[in-house]
Structure formats: structure tokens, C-alpha cells
Amino acid sequence: MTLVRMTSRLLGRGVAGLAALLVGVALFESLQAPVVESFGGARGISTLIESLPPAFQALARAQPGFSTFSGLAGSLSAGFTHPLYLVLTLAAVVGFAARSLAGEMERGTILLSLARPVSRPAAYAARVAGVVLTGILLSLAGAAGLVGGLLVARPEGEFEYRNLVPLAVSTWLVFWAVGGLALAASAAASTSGRVVGWAIGFVVISYFVDYFAAVWTLLRPFEFLSIFAYYDPARALTTGDVPVASLLVLGLVGLAGVMTGLVVFDRRDLPT
Numbered sequence: 416m417t418l419v420r421m422t423s424r425l426l427g428r429g430v431a432g433l434a435a436l437l438v439g440v441a442l443f444e445s446l447q448a449p450v451v452e453s454f455g456g457a458r459g460i461s462t463l464i465e466s467l468p469p470a471f472q473a474l475a476r477a478q479p480g481f482s483t484f485s486g487l488a489g490s491l492s493a494g495f496t497h498p499l500y501l502v503l504t505l506a507a508v509v510g511f512a513a514r515s516l517a518g519e520m521e522r523g524t525i526l527l528s529l530a531r532p533v534s535r536p537a538a539y540a541a542r543v544a545g546v547v548l549t550g551i552l553l554s555l556a557g558a559a560g561l562v563g564g565l566l567v568a569r570p571e572g573e574f575e576y577r578n579l580v581p582l583a584v585s586t587w588l589v590f591w592a593v594g595g596l597a598l599a600a601s602a603a604a605s606t607s608g609r610v611v612g613w614a615i616g617f618v619v620i621s622y623f624v625d626y627f628a629a630v631w632t633l634l635r636p637f638e639f640l641s642i643f644a645y646y647d648p649a650r651a652l653t654t655g656d657v658p659v660a661s662l663l664v665l666g667l668v669g670l671a672g673v674m675t676g677l678v679v680f681d682r683r684d685l686p687t
Contacts (some may be wrong), residue, residue: 426511429514440503489649504553508549535681
């Protein structure tokens with residue numbers, strides 16, 4: 416019960432901002448189906464992609480005929496790799512990790528929590544639970560928005576609604592990985608701004624390496640280091656499959672970040 420109360424308190428402090436981001440994610444994904452329909456469905460999207468130079472196709476993670484081959488689901492999956500979607504969702508995860516730990520150390524409010532009969536690992540566990548729940552809410556918001564757009568626009572093509580489950584798993588894994596690393600940074604830092612800066616730097620570098628490795632041979636040997644190399648919503652939405660590599664790598668990255676943060680937070684001197 417103590418863990419539930421602490422987690423609820425942490426989430427409640429930023430509930431307005433989180434609610435706004437959830438609405439933004441849902442609205443953004445609800446636009447995907449109308450956009451696809453406006454281009455003439457999957458075939459129209461494929462024709463547009465074929466007209467792009469190869470370099471732009473690589474940067475857009477698109478291949479000629481992909482939308483036609485993968486159908487409606489393949490076209491809709493682009494909404495889950497769009498930079499705006501990643502900014503909205505990862506901002507929520509990183510913001511919570513930074514605010515709930517480094518932010519409280521910066522303000523000194525963490526001392527009030529620890530003055531009660533609550534151990535540091537228990538206090539840290541509440542932050543981990545908050546990251547997990549935030550990721551779940553973001554994944555559900557994206558899936559709900561996509562369904563809403565489909566029901567309104569009704570674009571041509573078949574869509575397996577059961578594939579929304581592996582899609583939610585795929586998106587949550589990215590949130591978990593970034594959230595775990597952000598918690599590790601939050602445990603080591605004493606200001607939330609520093610955590611946000613570190614997290615932004617990591618995400619931008621990962622995004623850069625993953626997207627530009629397709630057109631820049633110098634980066635290809637390092638592509639496996641990017642977390643986005645293991646993020647494939649198109650596969651989840653079209654085949655209902657989440658690769659084992661994604662489950663292992665993203666799951667372990669998040670776990671490593673969480674465990675590192677626990678050790679650092681449990682041993683560090685808290686600012687007074």
C-alpha cells in the first residue's frame with residue numbers, strides 16, 4: 416500500500432501535464448488514418464514514396480512498394496516513428512523520471528519522504544512504478560487514437576485490431592528503455608535540468624545513428640548501439656510480431672538503467 420500511495424502522489428503532481436501529453440498523443444495518432452485516406456490509401460502512399468530520391472526514402476525509413484505490400488497497417492505505422500510522436504512520448508517519460516527524483520533532490524522534498532519509515536529502495540521503487548505506468552498510459556493513448564481515426568476515416572484496406580497489442584508492447588519497450596536510463600541519470604544528478612539534457616542528448620544521438628546509418632556507411636557499424644534499431648512498430652502492426660531482439664535488448668537496457676539508478680541513489684549523499 417505504501418508503494419501505491421507514493422506512486423499515486425508522484426503521478427498526481429504532474430497529472431495535468433501528463434493528461435495533456437496523452438491527449439496530444441491520441442490526437443496525433445488519430446490523424447494517421449485520415450491522412451492515409453487523403454493520399455488514396457496504401458497504394459497512394461507507395462506512389463508518393465517511389466517519387467522520392469533514394470536518400471530521402473532511406474531517411475524516411477520507407478521503401479518503394481512497402482505500403483502496398485504491408486497494406487493499411489504499414490502506412491499507419493509511420494505515425495509511431497514520426498519525430499513528433501517520439502518527442503511527445505519520450506518527453507513525458509523523461510520528464511517524470513527527472514521531476515520525481517532529481518527534481519525532488521533539487522528542491523529538498525525527497526528528505527521529507529525519507530524522514531518517514533520509508534527506505535531508499537522503496538522510495539526509488541515508487542519512481543520505477545511511475546515510469547512503468549507512464550509508459551503504459553502513453554502506449555494505450557497511441558493505440559486508442561489510432562482506433563479512433565480508423566473508425567472516423569474508414570480508409571480502404573484491411574486492419575487487424577489484435578495487432579494493436581504487440582504495437583503497444585513495442586512502444587512500451589522504448590519508453591521503458593529510455594525511462595530506465597533517465598532514472599539512472601536522475602539518481603546521479605541533483606537537478607532535473609541536467610537529467611533532461613542528458614536524456615535529450617542520448618535520444619538525439621540514438622535517433623541520428625539509426626536514421627543516418629542507412630545512407631552513411633560510416634555509421635552502419637554502430638547502428639546496433641541505437642535503441643531505435645530495436646524499435647519496429649511497422650512489424651508489430653503488420654505481422655503482430657515483436658522481435659525477440661527487441662524484447663531482450665530494450666528490456667535489458669531499461670533494467671540496467673533502473674538497477675544502476677537504485678545502486679547510485681541508495682549510496683549517494685543527498686543534498687540538504
